[in-house]
Structure formats: C-alpha cells, structure tokens
Amino acid sequence: MKELHYAFGIDIGGTNTKIGFFDHQGALLSYHHIPTDKSLTPEKFIERIAQESFTLVAPLGFSRGDKRIIGLGAGAPMANFFTGMVLEAPNLGWKNVPLKAHFEKYFSVPSVIENDANLAAVGEKRWGSGKDLSDFVLITLGTGVGAGLILNNSLFRGHDALGAEGGHVLIPHEKKRLCSCGGMNHLESFLSAQGIKQTIHELTGEEWKIEKLGQLYHEGNQRAKTIIHTIAHELASGLTSMAVLLGPQAFIIGGGVSKLGEPFNQVILEKLNEIVHFSLKGKIKIISATLSSDKGAIYGGAAHIFEEVKK
Ligand SMILES: [Zn+2]
Numbered sequence: 001m002k003e004l005h006y007a008f009g010i011d012i013g014g015t016n017t018k019i020g021f022f023d024h025q026g027a028l029l030s031y032h033h034i035p036t037d038k039s040l041t042p043e044k045f046i047e048r049i050a051q052e053s054f055t056l057v058a059p060l061g062f063s064r065g066d067k068r069i070i071g072l073g074a075g076a077p078m079a080n081f082f083t084g085m086v087l088e089a090p091n092l093g094w095k096n097v098p099l100k101a102h103f104e105k106y107f108s109v110p111s112v113i114e115n116d117a118n119l120a121a122v123g124e125k126r127w128g129s130g131k132d133l134s135d136f137v138l139i140t141l142g143t144g145v146g147a148g149l150i151l152n153n154s155l156f157r158g159h160d161a162l163g164a165e166g167g168h169v170l171i172p173h174e175k176k177r178l179c180s181c182g183g184m185n186h187l188e189s190f191l192s193a194q195g196i197k198q199t200i201h202e203l204t205g206e207e208w209k210i211e212k213l214g215q216l217y218h219e220g221n222q223r224a225k226t227i228i229h230t231i232a233h234e235l236a237s238g239l240t241s242m243a244v245l246l247g248p249q250a251f252i253i254g255g256g257v258s259k260l261g262e263p264f265n266q267v268i269l270e271k272l273n274e275i276v277h278f279s280l281k282g283k284i285k286i287i288s289a290t291l292s293s294d295k296g297a298i299y300g301g302a303a304h305i306f307e308e309v310k311k
C-alpha cells in the first residue's frame with residue numbers, strides 16, 4: 001500500500017497566525033490559530049509556531065522528524081518564493097527575515113513561502129473551484145485585496161515574485177481615495193474591508209457588517225442594493241483591466257467579502273460584461289472560492305508543498 005503523505009499549511013497574518021495539518025487529498029485534519037506575537041523576534045516566533053504545530057498533531061500520532069510529513073507551505077506578507085526571504089513587512093515589523101530557513105530549522109522538513117493570495121490560488125487549483133481551469137485569477141477580498149494568478153496551469157509571480165499585485169491596479173473613479181500602499185485610487189482603496197466600510201458609511205451614514213449587507217440585499221433593501229452595485233462596479237473596473245491583459249477563464253472570489261456569495265457574483269458579472277472589451281463579453285465566469293473564506297492560504301500552503309515535492 002502506498003504510504004500516505006501529510007503537510008502543514010501556515011498563514012502568518014498581521015493579527016493571527018493559522019496552522020493547518022492536511023493529508024495529500026486536501027482534508028484538513030487539525031487546525032489551530034494563535035495571535036501573531038510581534039514582541040518576539042521572527043526566529044523566536046517561528047520556533048513558537050513549530051511548538052504549536054507539533055502539539056497540534058501529537059494526538060494524531062505525529063511528531064517532529066516523522067517521515068510521513070513531507071513539508072510545509074507558509075504564507076506571509078511580502079514572502080518571496082525565490083529568495084525564501086521577507087525583505088520588509090511593515091505590519092509585522094519584520095526586516096530581512098530568512099523565513100524559509102527558519103521554518104526548515106524548526107520543522108526539520110522542506111518548506112515553501114509565498115504571499116497569501118498566491119497560496120490561495122494554488123489551493124483552489126489543486127482542490128477547489130479552479131481544479132478544472134487552466135487560467136484564472138483568484139481575488140482575495142479581506143483586510144486588503146490580493147490576487148493570485150494561475151496562467152497555463154502554473155502560478156505566475158512576475159520577475160523576482162514582484163508581480164500579481166492585483167489589489168494595486170488603478171481604477172477610474174470620480175472620488176479620490178488613498179490606498180494603504182500610499183497610491184491613489186487603487187482597487188484596494190475601494191474593496192479592502194476599510195474601503196467597503198467607508199463606502200457603506202458614505203451611502204447610509206451607518207456601520208454595517210458584510211453579513212448585514214448580504215442579509216438586507218437578500219431582503220430587497222434598496223440601500224443595500226445601491227451598495228452592492230457600487231462595490232461590484234468598482235471591483236469590475238479592476239477586473240476589466242486584468243481580464244483584457246490575461247484573458248482568464250474565471251475570476252475566483254475569496255476572502256471575507258466572498259461570504260456575499262452568488263448574488264454578489266451575479267452583480268459583478270453583470271458589471272464586468274457591461275464594461276469589458278467586446279471580445280471578452282460573456283466569456284469570463286465569476287465564481288466563489290470553495291476551500292474557505294478564511295483558510296484559503298493554509299490549504300494553499302499544503303497544496304503548494306505537495307506540488308513542490310512531486311517535482
Ligand atoms: Zn495600492
């Protein structure tokens with residue numbers, strides 16, 4: 001009988017760090033999250049993640065050095081797959097961190113590192129909505145806006161992993177809004193959690209959570225409809241630029257805002273088909289990520305290391 005293989009998927013975020021343990025078919029066997037402790041040095045924090053990870057899998061009969069654990073894939077802001085480094089991650093307070101080397105030291109397994117949207121795209125390609133697609137863009141709508149590109153069945157990162165930053169495409173808009181990166185009128189200026197919150201406030205004078213927006217839209221509330229149409233149009237503006245350049249089969253929508261689900265996808269599709277180049281009208285799908293709205297990167301981390309060790 002072929003021996004089963006297992007891997008860790010880890011996602012280091014500005015607030016929390018998520019740890020998942022997966023089998024080779026993408027089943028999440030064990031999950032835990034811890035606060036991202038910025039008071040520790042990066043190396044100490046990785047050591048802590050390793051301790052937590054092996055504590056997590058001990059009840060399943062695994063320990064450090066177990067040959068069935070083939071590796072780990074981890075997401076972190078500004079993580080560079082090619083160099084294994086995080087040169088600078090302001091929201092973690094990290095500079096020049098050899099992240100891949102730290103992981104391999106404390107886990108004693110091979111590792112890959114990526115930004116979280118890239119990982120989420122790899123996960124959807126192997127186990128999720130992108131399984132039967134050769135070309136798609138995964139858009140994560142969370143605290144920020146990220147993009148992961150699968151082109152010709154492979155992850156596309158750009159030279160030195162500096163591309164695929166879909167959150168920072170310019171979108172035309174009558175208003176001016178600053179982006180978290182310091183630029184003006186980027187997709188993220190409008191579609192980040194903060195951007196959507198601002199739009200809701202401008203249109204209603206109130207604070208609504210995404211769940212409330214979805215519920216009111218479902219009930220036919222006119223103000224909710226206006227908000228959904230506004231943010232769908234802003235998103236479609238960004239997607240239009242990506243579509244004409246890349247010709248994807250689909251945009252897969254992930255992250256917290258993807259909880260709005262199919263009704264939101266329908267409006268995005270309608271807006272996209274209104275403004276996209278005529279050659280692409282009716283040709284691109286808008287679909288929801290299927291792995292998880294908040295665990296996409298850990299699935300992707302595991303998927304990524306399974307792909308790497310196969311090579
Ligand atoms: Zn930006």
